[in-house]
Amino acid sequence: MNEAERLVELIPRLRRYARALVGDRASADDLVQDTLERAWAKLHLYRRGTDLRAWLFTVMHNVHVNKVRATRVTATLEDELPELAQRASQGDALLVRDLDRAIARLPTEQRSVLLLVTLEEMSYEEVAHALGIPIGTVMSRLSRAREKLRMMMLGQGAAAKLKVVK
Amino acid sequence: MSTEPTVTEADLQAYADGRLGVERRAEVESWLAARPEDAERVAAYRRLGDALRAAYDPVLAEPVPQYLESTAARRPRARRIAAVAGWITLGALLGALAGWEARDWRRPAGQPLAEGAVMARRAAIAHATYSPEVRHPVEVGADQEEHLVAWLSKRVGARVRAPKLDEVGMALVGGRLLPGESGPVALFMYQTAAGRRLTLYIRAEAKGNRETAFRYARENNVSVFYWIERDCGYAISSADLSKEELLHIATLVYKQLEP
Numbered sequence: 001m002n003e004a005e006r007l008v009e010l011i012p013r014l015r016r017y018a019r020a021l022v023g024d025r026a027s028a029d030d031l032v033q034d035t036l037e038r039a040w041a042k043l044h045l046y047r048r049g050t051d052l053r054a055w056l057f058t059v060m061h062n063v064h065v066n067k068v069r070a071t072r073v074t075a076t077l078e079d080e081l082p083e084l085a086q087r088a089s090q091g092d093a094l095l096v097r098d099l100d101r102a103i104a105r106l107p108t109e110q111r112s113v114l115l116l117v118t119l120e121e122m123s124y125e126e127v128a129h130a131l132g133i134p135i136g137t138v139m140s141r142l143s144r145a146r147e148k149l150r151m152m153m154l155g156q157g158a159a160a161k162l163k164v165v166k
Numbered sequence: 167m168s169t170e171p172t173v174t175e176a177d178l179q180a181y182a183d184g185r186l187g188v189e190r191r192a193e194v195e196s197w198l199a200a201r202p203e204d205a206e207r208v209a210a211y212r213r214l215g216d217a218l219r220a221a222y223d224p225v226l227a228e229p230v231p232q233y234l235e236s237t238a239a240r241r242p243r244a245r246r247i248a249a250v251a252g253w254i255t256l257g258a259l260l261g262a263l264a265g266w267e268a269r270d271w272r273r274p275a276g277q278p279l280a281e282g283a284v285m286a287r288r289a290a291i292a293h294a295t296y297s298p299e300v301r302h303p304v305e306v307g308a309d310q311e312e313h314l315v316a317w318l319s320k321r322v323g324a325r326v327r328a329p330k331l332d333e334v335g336m337a338l339v340g341g342r343l344l345p346g347e348s349g350p351v352a353l354f355m356y357q358t359a360a361g362r363r364l365t366l367y368i369r370a371e372a373k374g375n376r377e378t379a380f381r382y383a384r385e386n387n388v389s390v391f392y393w394i395e396r397d398c399g400y401a402i403s404s405a406d407l408s409k410e411e412l413l414h415i416a417t418l419v420y421k422q423l424e425p
Binding site (some may be wrong): 004005007008010011012013015016019020026029030032033036037040099100103114115117118119123124139140142143146147149150153 | 175176178179180182183185207210211214215217218219221222223225226227228230231233234235237238239240313316317
């Protein structure tokens with residue numbers, strides 16, 4: 001299988017990761033598109049025989065970090081948003097949306113680690129390699145990401161009650 | 167208690183991910199058995215993982231947009247870039263020979279003629295580059311017109327529309343994003359049933375650029391009608407249509423794009 005075929009084969013996984021990373025479908029597919037273009041432009045840097053998937057996620061990570069850097073102002077504003085919006089009813093779709101928002105509130109570097117481990121099921125070593133960070137950092141980011149999400153999910157129920165009382 | 171193994175936070179993460187060997191897993195389990203709070207925390211991490219997969223795994227089954235597939239499948243762009251570079255060199259050479267090299271720094275800012283002429287040349291080069299393409303004439307096909315228009319508008323930084331040219335027998339093939347002198351440019355491609363093609367090149371205009379009437383230019387065998395209207399510059403190019411046909415279509419496009 002040549003690189004083109006393998007790239008095509010990996011699109012669904014890139015899209016899944018991108019969707020979780022940036023939230024909405026259009027921006028996620030933009031990110032995938034930019035990643036594929038970048039991958040072609042940088043293909044000479046990829047060493048044949050090594051894991052193309054891991055390399056591609058590295059490319060996507062770099063593209064994403066650059067995009068985030070370019071829109072830092074927006075990101076900062078989002079960080080300062082108050083608690084998650086509260087709604088009276090609960091349902092599965094709602095939970096997915098809340099999960100989306102909760103993930104969006106994680107710092108990018110923690111989000112990437114959590115998603116590569118959970119969705120891509122990369123080993124901790126692979127994540128360290130893909131993101132260019134020591135494995136100890138992978139573990140601490142993973143731990144912090146999970147704890148933050150857990151607290152958000154816990155806090156959400158409490159906050160909802162408070163709002164409803166008003 | 168002295169025999170109790172040391173369990174680190176990293177062990178708990180690996181346990182939540184199901185990545186410990188049998189022995190280590192048993193040790194962590196007995197450690198957790200004595201610590202209900204940590205046990206609940208780790209169980210929450212597992213549920214979180216399940217929730218994440220449940221939320222995003224469905225993306226794997228979604229049909230892949232055609233434009234992503236073409237981007238992934240296309241050969242390295244070196245050859246295409248070389249082709250564009252060739253056209254630009256050729257264009258510059260012809261421009262210099264014809265004595266209409268329009269360099270911004272030699273003219274007062276925002277002179278419409280110079281601005282428009284540069285745009286016309288770029289539009290002709292884009293037409294010559296992409297219209298002969300058989301397999302990849304566009305990045306996003308007409309089947310995703312809505313996405314195409316939204317994407318190009320966003321990148322170009324102006325409201326871009328794809329006019330309907332059915333009445334002259336031309337259907338939208340799709341579009342792509344191109345680099346321009348001062349930002350991204352949108353290119354739509356249309357063709358007749360017989361495969362005669364035209365491209366519509368749209369760029370956002372700098373504030374100072376005045377509106378212009380229709381102008382005509384010819385680069386090699388490519389005819390171009392171009393004009394500047396409000397915040398956008400437009401150029402319609404074709405190597406397949408006569409000057410008269412192109413003017414007729416340009417008028418049509420102009421009317422449709424009027425707000």
